[in-house]
Amino acid sequence: MAMSANPDRPEESRSQEIQPEESRYEEEERLACGRLLSDVWDAWDAGRTADDPHLTACPHCSAASAELTGLGDAVRRTCAEEPGVPEATAAAVTARVMDLVRLELRPGRPLPLGEPEEDHWIVEAAAARLLRAAVDALPGVRAGSCRIAPLDPADPTGPVHVRVEVVASLDRSLPDLADAVRARIAEVTDRDIGIRLGAADVLVVDILDDEEEDEEDEDGDAYGRHGTGGAA
Amino acid sequence: MAADTPRLRDRLAEAAAGAAQDVPGVAFLRPGVVDLLRTRVADRAPRLAAGTGARAQGVRVSRDEATGAWHIDIRLVVHRGHRAVDVTRAVQTATLAAVRDEPSVSVRVTVTGVV
Amino acid sequence: MPGNGNQMTERAPEGVRSDEALLVVRAGEGDEEAFEVLVRRHSPAMLQLAMRFLGDRADAEDAVQDAFVSAWRKLPEFRRDASFHTWLHRIVTNRCLNRLRSRRPAADLDSVPEQAAPEHQASPARAVESRAAADALAAAMAGLSPEQRVCWVLREMQGLSYESIADTVGISLQAVRGRVFRARRYLTEAMSAWR
Structure with a gap:
């Protein structure tokens, strides 16, 4: 109110308005005391109003600040009044999104199932999901990236190469952990899927948070990647 | 003969779709997922296996004009807990049995998902 | 989720973030089940954000739906060290900005603040009711330009820093400051007419 009723407000010059530099926004808008409205509000915004005795003593500046406080109150009340998002709405949106996503799947390359002469395949995304689930079932390990490709790019029906990244807890040594994950992959590729495993790389890329403890102890851990390769 | 080919296809x-769907471990045939959609987006979705009717989605049949041999391409989603290659082999066996009147048929089976 | 005006700056507990990083990687490699978990987790906050931008429930739902589908398409290129929440926030914001722009003629982008407060806000009899204050604010917000509205909502309702807004909307810091200032300028005037 203070600024809109301000009789000393300088005339809005057209030349000011079309200045290319946007930083000069409303620079011409001064309160009766000579202060720029933008400065008064910036101080309010930064919580620095109390630092400058003029801002609280000056009737124009304090009125301008009060306008912003009033607006802030309205915002707070509006946020408090917001009904929130009903669970059913979020669920319906999720369902619609997933319906659309399922029309645009990214299956990845087909990988050979069974023997080379058989014309049976499984897409990479499906095999990766099974491998990740198998790795997740190990205690203290969770799988992230899982890429599967023919070991020999020239032989698309040959054995495959698996590269899996895991996040693991620290309760066993990394070589032991990598061995356990690789053994699990060898077991699952054969017993649960039927793809021939040529080699498996296991990379420990992060340390698993202990679910029971909420300590931020792993943030600074620049844990080296522990890569192990080799035939399964 | 030529006029009969589309109908035979x-x-x-x-036949292949019916046989495949009855194999244990098969959740559904792949483009058939469109039919399972929960919302109306399914109505707007293009029919991927056009011309072969809803029951045959996920199955594509082609014929080698030179040899007269049929090729059946089946895409499906398997249930977790079933060994993928065992399912694809059973699907191939069931499909070949369902089309045994045809002298020359090859079958390709692709697992496109796991549920 | 009640509006606390500060969702963006809240950090998830460590465990949630680590779990989220795994889900994002999996979804990027084509695991739609992992993506579904992410959509379910983030849709309430994104719907509320879109609602604040657009002020219309059906519009907000459409914008969020579009944003998630777009996110699914772009996920393979998502940088692992980035924050998924921030990235999603940016996609939703830009979807909503485009929707706001398509609602009104393009000519009056930043000239709106000079217009008078809408007449229906002049109902001082209801001044004490906070519901009425919320209604008046909602009505006044409709008078902002799309750019002003988006920057102002991110600043005042989402509690973002000017730097974060500049990053989210993809404009300069000075442009953000200018838009927030003009939005405040317009809204205080519109609200004082109501008071």
Whole structure:
């Protein structure tokens, strides 16, 4: 109110308005005391109003600040009044999104199932999901990236190469952990899927948070990647 | 003969789809997922296996004009807990049995998902 | 989720973030089940954000739906060290900005603040009711330009820093400051007419 009723407000010059530099926004808008409205509000915004005795003593500046406080109150009340998002709405949106996503799947390359002469395949995304689930079932390990490709790019029906990244807890040594994950992959590729495993790389890329403890102890851990390769 | 080919193709696709769907471990045939959609987006979705009717989605049948041999391409989603290659082999066996009147048929089976 | 005006700056507990990083990687490699978990987790906050931008429930739902589908398409290129929440926030914001722009003629982008407060806000009899204050604010917000509205909502309702807003909307810091200032300028005037 203070600024809109301000009789000393300088005339809005057209030349000011079309200045290319946007930083000069409303620079011409001064309160009766000579202060720029933008400065008064910036101080309010930064919580620095109390630092400058003029801002609280000056009737124009304090009125301008009060306008912003009033607006802030309205915002707070509006946020408090917001009904929130009903669970059913979020669920319906999720369902619609997933319906659309399922029309645009990214299956990845087909990988050979069974023997080379058989014309049976499984897409990479499906095999990766099974491998990740198998790795997740190990205690203290969770799988992230899982890429599967023919070991020999020239032989698309040959054995495959698996590269899996895991996040693991620290309760066993990394070589032991990598061995356990690789053994699990060898077991699952054969017993649960039927793809021939040529080699498996296991990379420990992060340390698993202990679910029971909420300590931020792993943030600074620049844990080296522990890569192990080799035939399964 | 040539005029009968499309009808025969449809019949083979239907037979293959029916056989594949009854194999334990098969959740559904792949483009059939469109039919399972929960919302109305399914109505707007393009029919991927056009011309072969809803039952035969996920099955594509083609014929080598030179040899007269049929090729049936089946895409499906398997249930977790079933060994993928065992499912694809059973699907191949069931499909070949369902189209055994045709002298020369090859079958390709692709697992496109796991549920 | 009740509006606390500060969702963006809240950090998830460590465990949630680590779990989220795994889900994002999996979804990027084509695991739609992992993506579904992410959509379910983030849709309430994104719907509320879109609602604040657009002020219309059906519009907000459409914008969020579009944003998630777009996110699914772009996920393979998502940088692993980035924050998924921030990235999603940016996609939703830009979807909503485009929707706001398509609602009104393009000519009056930043000239709106000079217009008078809408007449229906002049109902001082209801001044004490906070519901009425919320209604008046909602009505006044409709008078902002799309750019002003988006920057102001991110600043005042989402509690973002000017730097974060500049990053989210993809404009300069000075442009953000200018838009927030003009939005405040317009809204205080519109609200004082109501008071």
